[in-house]
Amino acid sequence: MADEVLRFLEPQRGGIYLDGTLGGAGHARLILEATYPDGVLIGMDHDAAALAAAKSSLAVFGDRVILRQGNFSDMDAHLDFLEIDLLDGILLDLGVSSHQLDSAERGFSFREEGPLDMRMNPATGVSAATVVAEAEAGELKRIFREYGEERWAGKIARAIVMDREQTPFLTTLQLADLISRVVPASKGPQRIHPATRVFQALRIHVNGELESLRAGLDTAWKRLKTGGRLVVISFHSLEDRMVKQTFRALATGCICPRRLAVCACGHQPEVRVLTRKAVRATEDEININPRSRSAVLRAMEKLPVKGNQNV
Ligand SMILES: C[S@@+](CC[C@H](N)C(=O)[O-])C[C@H]1O[C@@H](n2cnc3c(N)ncnc32)[C@H](O)[C@@H]1O
Structure with a gap:
């Protein structure tokens, strides 16, 4: 879903982006190209093999790339370590990579003999x-x-x-x-x-994938600048439900009971949901990459902090 990722992430020159699921670095490369000449990409993956491959495939981008091995649920600690406060955009493209699936020795495939491991x-x-x-x-x-x-x-x-x-x-x-x-x-x-x-x-x-997603979603929006964007691609209905409900809760304004004529809670929406409906891969993409059939993309944008309207 390369076009869709770029459309919703809107990477800008000079921006700082986090790809929390670097994998084969396909999206990372697109973000780096779109933010030429001075955008920075932090690429995270908890798979050391993915990072090693990305290190050479992204070498042409020089010091515009920062690679970190870890779980995106720990992005706070990694960003603090890098002394980076807020980001212009975050991408989470969940699940396993094609490379992991195709590597029999990793144990993800039921079609090929390998150790029953499955740890990313x-x-x-x-x-x-x-x-x-x-x-x-x-x-x-x-x-x-x-x-x-x-x-x-x-x-x-x-x-x-x-x-x-x-x-x-x-x-x-x-x-x-x-x-x-x-x-x-x-x-x-x-x-x-x-x-x-x-x-x-x-x-x-x-891999504790749902727990990581829960923690990642709770952290990610707080690490965005105003106007910064979070794009999540999920492949499983439980993941997508979590993303949808989290976005909806963050985009909700007043949470007072309906019977109150005047807002008493002062609750403000933190984000704007950019995808009213889930975005899916096109038929053309599904023909090229059948795995994209179950991909669902959702995106949000961080809103400016407003003063308490209740005061
Ligand atoms: C679907 S692939 C990403 C593909 C990538 N967007 C690309 O363009 O090639 C998912 C990758 O994210 C990694 N991953 C999955 N969950 C993760 C997590 N919680 N923290 C860090 N990496 C994760 C996997 O190891 C895998 O390499």
Whole structure:
């Protein structure tokens, strides 16, 4: 969604932008080009491999690029470290990158054999193999149902708990094969691999993706200058709901009960929502990049602080 990101972020010369999900640095490059010659881009990713690749691919932009390894939920600490107070724009393009998905050794793919890991930062947290080995059936069911909207969550969870007593699940295909055996094949034109939802759910759980988004959204708007913009691309309905509700709450003015004729709360909107409806990828883009089919973009702009109207 390159065009849409630029349209809503409106990167300007001389601006300071944070790409909290640097990944393959495609959006970062566009922002750097659009802010030529003096815009600055802070690129964050908690995957060291993504940062190492970005370091060489963005080298042509010299000291206009600052790279930080970390979770965007910790952007406050990183910005404080860099002695940067407020930003002109922030981009969060959530989830995994194509490169992570395609790297079998990272364990995100149910189509290729690899260790059942799924951590975006393999140096922290616990792997998917550990979750699958140690979580109780009820917890596995909750993860598959909540994060994967998996209809057969209970059946899959019970099968895992039974099978793991014989052999631990250490690889991607081991788990994918079990799911294929347990789940009836999906019907209809858009048939997906039976392991799709469970793999997505484990990835979201292992990486604490919803917790990071919650913390990131709570912080990001405070780090924007007046007129600064936040653009978020999500791929999951739970993420999109969180983004939508957060934007709506921040854009709400008076929160007094309706029965009051005069505002008593003095509550002011902090932001203006720029996307009344979710923005989706065009058919052309979906044809080139099928993953963009589930991408949903929302954007907001920080409003000036107004005096308390109640006084
Ligand atoms: C969808 S890709 C981003 C692609 C990127 N916009 C581009 O143009 O190539 C998501 C990237 O964000 C990283 N990521 C996901 N959640 C993160 C988080 N909470 N903090 C930091 N990086 C995160 C992943 O490691 C992955 O590299």
